[in-house]
Amino acid sequence: MFSQSEENYIKTIYHLEADFKKGISTNAIAKKLDTKASSVTDMIKKLSEKDVVTYKKYQGVTLTDFGKKTAANIVRKHRLWEVFLVDKLNFSWDEVHEVAEQLEHIKSPKLINELDAFLEYPKRDPHGDPIPDKEGNLQIIEKSLLSTLKENEIGVCVGVDDSSSEFLRFLDKQGVALGKQIKVVEKEPFDGSLVIEMDGKTLSVSNKIASNLYIQKSR
Amino acid sequence: MFSQSEENYIKTIYHLEADFKKGISTNAIAKKLDTKASSVTDMIKKLSEKDVVTYKKYQGVTLTDFGKKTAANIVRKHRLWEVFLVDKLNFSWDEVHEVAEQLEHIKSPKLINELDAFLEYPKRDPHGDPIPDKEGNLQIIEKSLLSTLKENEIGVCVGVDDSSSEFLRFLDKQGVALGKQIKVVEKEPFDGSLVIEMDGKTLSVSNKIASNLYIQKSR
DNA sequence: ATATATTTTTAGACTAACCTAAAAATATAT
DNA sequence: ATATATTTTTAGGTTAGTCTAAAAATATAT
Structure with missing residues (x-):
């Protein structure tokens, strides 16, 4: 312990x-x-x-292998609690971290297994990060930073690199959320900003934003 | 803090x-x-x-008054978590205490208020104990130990005095649960045991049991 | 009322987790 | 390659929360 x-x-x-x-x-x-x-x-x-x-x-x-397994279990707890907070208790994705930092230390295998079932075995936390299974394995997703996509490539938002409150609240304001489909319309070589299409609307995002958003490419 | x-x-x-x-x-x-x-x-x-x-x-x-309020808040958290564990995560009433002892220390006003709402503002925990409100007030229920009821008196099981695992598991086995209606059929002066009626069945309970079960008398 | 027993407090020590400041090892620059 | 800078470790100290053993206060019994 x-x-x-x-x-x-x-x-x-x-x-x-x-x-x-x-x-x-x-x-x-x-x-x-x-x-x-x-x-x-x-x-x-x-x-x-x-x-x-x-x-x-x-x-x-x-x-060590033991250390890795121990760590994965803590991360598993942290991320399951984040899902709980967002899905069941109306937390937004920028509010969950601090509370999950506390909840991840609760010791009760039954608690975490039942929570997992109650949440219907989620695979990702609210920021798109994968939730390790009981054995500590986590599925890897082939994700790319939005900034690396080429013009006309299409993908789905699957995660964020920077998960600071400011960045997450900014994304909320722009209507960006996990699962949103994004198409790169134009890349501006000068400042690295890009024009994207989302929800049928066209908007411009800075390079800083594009370097912190993970996209799973379509096909 | x-x-x-x-x-x-x-x-x-x-x-x-x-x-x-x-x-x-x-x-x-x-x-x-x-x-x-x-x-x-x-x-x-x-x-x-x-x-x-x-x-x-x-x-x-x-x-002090401040101390009382602080304490009531901790108890509120403990009991809300107990409700969560039993109602949502399939814990039985003898399993919740240890985990709630940990969860009660999580610091987040939003968490506890949202949890309260999510559970639909429960008034009692799984053992029948009242849950203090945000201000630290708790409603008092007029409850009597089963052992103090007279013959032919009827009531509803509203709580336990001893909440040890052994006692709670014993009650489970006997089919006793919160909300169950109980009628005292006969009192045995010799050993304090009594014959009760519950779920249409008649059974005998020892004085020790009867001294640990709280009943809210009907009428 | 005094002796005895019990309860409570004090004094001093221990551990976990942190700190500062200095020493030792490693890395970097010319 | 040597001097300088940086990183890491060691040595020693602090705080919260605990402990044991002894001293002080209170309670009990005859």
């Missing part, structure tokens, strides 16, 4: 590994968790004692 | 005051929380600093 703090470290390392492969640095973890590198070193030693990570001094850490 | 530990103390004092009025002893709290009296003294000092309790050395503690 892990403490909330241990779980937060495990989850953070998991997310960093997804982005940067192996050997996550002390500093990277400290930055994500808004803590000091020295605190991270302390915790890493404990997690390595518990066989959650492999660690050699000055070489960064890597999750 | 209170820590989980502080919240557990506040809640415990609240429950003890409901049973024994004012001036809850250090030892009583220690017993309930399965901790040592010296730890309780430490925590009491902190809670009194924070104006949650009034405390004079060796005189026990009493919740």
Whole structure:
């Protein structure tokens, strides 16, 4: 059984590994968790004692298989709770993170399995991120950043890269949501902005937006 | 904002005051929380600093109005989560306590208000205990222990005194549940047992059972 | 009313999780 | 390749919440 703090470290390392492969640095973890590198070193030693990570001094850490499974389970809980909050309790997708951060630490296998069933086994959370199954596996979706699509390509919005409140609220305002079909009408080479078609309407999005929206290409 | 530990103390004092009025002893709290009296003294000092309790050395503690409201809010959360677990996630009434003990510490006013609405503003938890409203008020129900009913009196089962798993599972086995109508057919003065009628069937219950079941008398 | 028992508080220590500051190792730049 | 900068670890300290053991206060019994 892990403490909330241990779980937060495990989850953070998991997310960093997804982005940067192996050997996550002390500093990277400290930055994500808004803590000091020295605190991270302390915790890493404990997690390595518990066989959650492999660690050699000055070489960064890597999750063991056990650590990966543990992490996936925390992420599973986090994302299932997010679905619950949005689907059942009228939260919007920019409001769920903070509460899910707390709920993910609740310890009860029955709770999470029943919740999964109650939500009818969702495959994605409200931001489009996949929900790991009980074994910790998560289905990968071939998604591309909107900014990488070519003119006339069509796809469906399946996720966001930046999930900050500001960005999500901006998307809401523009009418962008998961599942929306988007067609690239025109790409502006000068500033990387693009003209898209959505809901039969035409609008222009900046490169910054297009670099944070994931699209699953049609065909 | 209170820590989980502080919240557990506040809640415990609240429950003890409901049973024994004012001036809850250090030892009583220690017993309930399965901790040592010296730890309780430490925590009491902190809670009194924070104006949650009034405390004079060796005189026990009493919740302030602020403390009562805080406590009621924790109890509200606990009981709403219990309803959720039983009504939506197929938990039985003897399984909910442990998980609700964790869920009650989640901090999010929106979460609890939306949960309340989602559950359609329940008035009682699965054990028949009233759920405090947002202001911390809880409706009182005139309930009597089954053992205090007279022959031929009729009532509805509205709660349990002892809510241990063993007792609740025993009640399940006997078909006893909240809302069941019960009529006292005969009282046995010798051992305090009584013969009751429920669901059209006649059965005998021991005094121990009858002293732990609350009945709301009809008329 | 005094002795004895019980309860409560104090004093001092422990652990988890954090911190700061300094030392050690590694990386970078000329 | 050596000097400099950066990263990481170590050493030692802090706080919340717990503990044990002893001291102080209160309660009980004769």
